[in-house]
Amino acid sequence: MNYENSLAFAKEQDQKDPLKEYKDRFYFPQIDRQDAIYFCGNSLGLQPKSAQRYIDNEMYKWANMAVEGHFKGDEPWFNYHQLLAGGASRVVGALPGEVVIMNQLTVNLHLMLVSFYRPEGKRYKIITEAGAFPSDQYALETQTRYHGYNPDEAIIEISPRKGEHTLRTEDIIQCIKDNTAELALVMMGGINYYTGQVFDMEAITEAGHKAGALVGFDLAHAAGNVPLRLHDWGVDFAVWCTYKYLNSGPGGTSGVYVHERHGKDSNLPRFAGWWGHDASERFQMKKGFSPMAGAEGWQVSNSQILPLAVHRASLEIFEETGMEQLREKSEKLTGYLEYLIDDIQADISLLEVITPRDPQSRGCQLSLLVKKNARELFDKLMAAKIIVDYREPNVIRVAPAPLYNSFEEVYLFAEILRENLQEN
Known part of the structure; x- marks a missing residue:
């Protein structure tokens, strides 16, 4: 897949996504009355709205x-x-x-x-x-x-x-x-x-x-x-x-x-x-x-x-959905995250993706080794309404789940990540 670092590209991929309707079947945590960008399904998945029934x-x-x-x-x-x-x-x-x-x-x-x-x-x-x-x-x-x-x-x-x-x-x-x-x-x-x-x-x-x-x-x-x-x-x-x-x-x-x-x-x-x-x-x-x-x-x-x-x-x-359809989207979504992080790395060498590059050797999680002020960066991401998780001593885990995450969310995350790394 040929990726582009633009909001228009991300929105276009979301429009083409056969699973896009499933996002509305989950509750997202609210921060200041807005949906957070939630990339923490590797720790706790979101609640299906049907669970209450x-x-x-x-x-x-x-x-x-x-x-x-x-x-x-x-x-x-x-x-x-x-x-x-x-x-x-x-x-x-x-x-x-x-x-x-x-x-x-x-x-x-x-x-x-x-x-x-x-x-x-x-x-x-x-x-x-x-x-x-x-x-x-x-x-x-x-x-x-x-x-x-x-x-x-x-x-x-x-x-x-x-x-x-x-x-x-x-x-x-x-x-x-x-x-x-x-x-x-x-x-x-x-x-x-x-x-x-x-x-x-x-x-x-x-x-x-x-x-x-x-x-x-x-x-x-x-x-x-x-x-x-x-x-x-x-x-x-x-x-x-x-x-x-x-x-x-x-x-x-x-x-x-x-x-x-x-x-x-x-x-x-x-x-x-x-x-x-x-x-x-x-x-x-x-x-x-x-x-x-x-x-x-x-x-x-x-x-x-x-x-x-x-x-x-x-x-x-x-x-x-079936696992095959989820996997197809997951590879594209995680691949897009990797692409955007690589683009950031070309300008700011403060991250290392320690998750395998081969899509067959990873799921939807990318683990980012942060070489400077890792905890501070994590806190800034959380303050920007992005929920990821932190593992000692200096790794931030980011997991865009194909059931409820979008290409636009991945793009917005990367933009906020870039801004905060420039200040790091």
Whole structure:
């Protein structure tokens, strides 16, 4: 695509955008009674206007049916989670039976590690990326300690080469090969939260399996952001949150994927609860856990209906657009942001984009390393009604989401960024 640094060009692209109407289906934060420019969907997605209706429906059922809402009406709470399986599975490229929406992300990661981190003999090591999101680091650290290992020895962190900000796929593959004899698990983010790098999950999964290890991913920054094909890639398990690109509310519910080959294995160790038990026998209240087939067999507790209702509202929007159409716009929108930042850089050398230049190796986030007065620049952007986020020590993350952001917003951001850099 041939970009131009002009407001007229940005407006023209918005007029051509087949997704332009979706912007009106979200609430934008107000600053001085004006819509802010919101580029922070990588931290918390905007609220779909339809979410209130979905919540009100369940509140009405609670008020008028109380406990009977579990079993009566058009959409009983007993199996409400199943209403989301189809839409969620299409977002992550899975079969409906491989996906369940439940709990929250790190809780689900621990539940997955119970089943898929099974150290034995010399095979006890875990490969992950250096600088993974802290919650993932803590989960891996405590899981290895739980099994009696020293995390410093059991966890192998892969770092970028000297002078580079992102990992090379060949280095990840080589690390897997080098540790084949001792490797139990490869567990990484699908997208690194800090740099915005998309990892080659297909290649990593293939290499991990060749080494005799299991492979899982934290898709917090990938689900709803980039196309995924978890089933086809043969990924063993994955977890994700729904409050970022999936726009399902602060602290919202989480998703779990378990490949069908594991979902059919009723003998796989897991921490069980009654909602993962065979639904046909669940209310007989008998001892002896008999898991549901598929990802549902990892449910511990009954569904949190109100968070699920919000997520259902969002998933129905994703069902309308499809991930491929979103991705097409995202590549153009992020490419335009990159183009404008490069244009600024030609005059003012105070920024470095540490996110990969290859569109296939990034989602909609660009991470800007600011070489001078980074925090001051962030504060100025926020004062100018632009909501982005800041990560220590000097990175500003900018994430134009294709569902609700526009080319005009990207252009205006770049103009304000240029003005403030000139003063920096």
